[in-house]
Amino acid sequence: MIPLVKPYFPSRDILMPAIEEILYSGYVAEGKPVYDFEDKFKAYVGNENSIALHSGTDALHLAYILAGIKPGDEIISTPMTAEPTNTSIKMVGAKVVWGDVAPDNGLLDPKSVRELVTEKTKAIVVVHYAGMVCDMDEFNKISKEYNIPIIEDAAHALGSKYNRKMIGCNADYTIFSLQAIKHMTTVDGGFLTMKDPSQMDRARRLRWFGLSKNKSRMENDITEVGYKYAMNNVNATIGLVQMQNIEKLIGSYINNGLFYDETLKGIPGVELVRYNNNTEASYWLYTMKVEGRDNFCRMLEAEGISASPLHHRSDTHSIFNESKRELPNMERWYKSFVHIPCGWWVSEEDRQKIVDVIRKGW
Numbered sequence: 608m609i610p611l612v613k614p615y616f617p618s619r620d621i622l623m624p625a626i627e628e629i630l631y632s633g634y635v636a637e638g639k640p641v642y643d644f645e646d647k648f649k650a651y652v653g654n655e656n657s658i659a660l661h662s663g664t665d666a667l668h669l670a671y672i673l674a675g676i677k678p679g680d681e682i683i684s685t686p687m688t689a690e691p692t693n694t695s696i697k698m699v700g701a702k703v704v705w706g707d708v709a710p711d712n713g714l715l716d717p718k719s720v721r722e723l724v725t726e727k728t729k730a731i732v733v734v735h736y737a738g739m740v741c742d743m744d745e746f747n748k749i750s751k752e753y754n755i756p757i758i759e760d761a762a763h764a765l766g767s768k769y770n771r772k773m774i775g776c777n778a779d780y781t782i783f784s785l786q787a788i789k790h791m792t793t794v795d796g797g798f799l800t801m802k803d804p805s806q807m808d809r810a811r812r813l814r815w816f817g818l819s820k821n822k823s824r825m826e827n828d829i830t831e832v833g834y835k836y837a838m839n840n841v842n843a844t845i846g847l848v849q850m851q852n853i854e855k856l857i858g859s860y861i862n863n864g865l866f867y868d869e870t871l872k873g874i875p876g877v878e879l880v881r882y883n884n885n886t887e888a889s890y891w892l893y894t895m896k897v898e899g900r901d902n903f904c905r906m907l908e909a910e911g912i913s914a915s916p917l918h919h920r921s922d923t924h925s926i927f928n929e930s931k932r933e934l935p936n937m938e939r940w941y942k943s944f945v946h947i948p949c950g951w952w953v954s955e956e957d958r959q960k961i962v963d964v965i966r967k968g969w
């Protein structure tokens with residue numbers, strides 16, 4: 608079976624000595640490997656203001672705190688995502704306001720968002736779902752016009768670009784996930800990047816109980832609740848080894864994605880997505896719309912290929928009952944979108960087989 612997702616780890620002879628060394632080093636909590644990993648990550652996304660965390664969910668929580676979100680505030684978001692984008696809005700006591708999605712790519716639609724902005728709106732969270740990048744030209748305009756920060760959930764979008772620059776160096780806040788099945792995994796892990804360097808010190812204290820690492824424990828004074836969100840040296844060591852191969856790893860997803868964009872064109876029953884202007888996807892999953900999705904998935908499965916929508920829309924969960932509203936484009940998108948395997952494990956032979964099987968019909 609060609610799976611839809613699969614964790615990538617560098618070869619045993621490179622990774623295992625590094626893990627063994629850190630495990631027996633006497634220092635496995637947050638330390639030098641974490642800061643070295645941060646340096647590599649900063650260079651990769653092109654943003655000095657990046658901190659390593661234990662998960663993407665932690666990064667979302669801290670982004671909402673740093674954006675100044677308070678109980679009762681509203682954040683405009685999308686249901687077309689994994690749950691943590693929105694459950695973490697609840698962590699700061701804010702209300703989720705659902706924007707509708709664009710019918711031709713399932714990404715949050717700026718036109719819908721514009722209609723929802725009120726004086727209660729304190730942030731907009733855009734999700735670069737499956738590695739496709741949202742319409743940042745329009746979202747940046749909205750952000751400027753109403754003075755509302757944009758939080759980018761780029762859990763699926765490491766290596767995606769806007770205006771030829773890496774996602775992670777453009778927005779007020781961007782979060783990444785290094786969880787098991789993402790482009791790059793550290794088993795678990797996350798990153799938060801931000802525009803304003805003056806927020807970095809607070810971000811660092813928030814990730815470690817509210818304590819400052821720049822002072823001794825005796826001199827520390829906790830002035831605000833902090834969390835246990837730090838990355839540890841073991842996860843960071845895996846990250847450091849992963850970074851040696853990052854261009855090639857992400858390049859393999861992109862290469863397969865671009866192949867599908869060309870070869871799936873014009874197949875009856877398949878509708879390819881529209882990519883937004885000035886954006887480049889990193890194809891964490893290959894996304895498209897198909898007629899008769901259940902049959903499509905069954906037919907691929909019979910041929911040894913996984914295909915599925917993967918994520919459950921977030922607005923059906925009871926904790927979001929107060930936010931319920933009609934989302935006609937989401938309704939339609941949700942019935943027909945599907946993912947096919949696109950990552951590093953999909954060989955040239957596999958991807959050709961996938962296209963040939965789809966071309967035969969279902």
Ligand SMILES: Cc1ncc(COP(=O)(O)O)c(C=O)c1O
Nearest residue numbers: 662663664689691692762784786
């Ligand atoms: C879109 C999205 N946002 C946030 C997260 C949270 O990341 P993590 O699992 O690292 O907490 C995930 C993944 O799990 C995700 O898919």
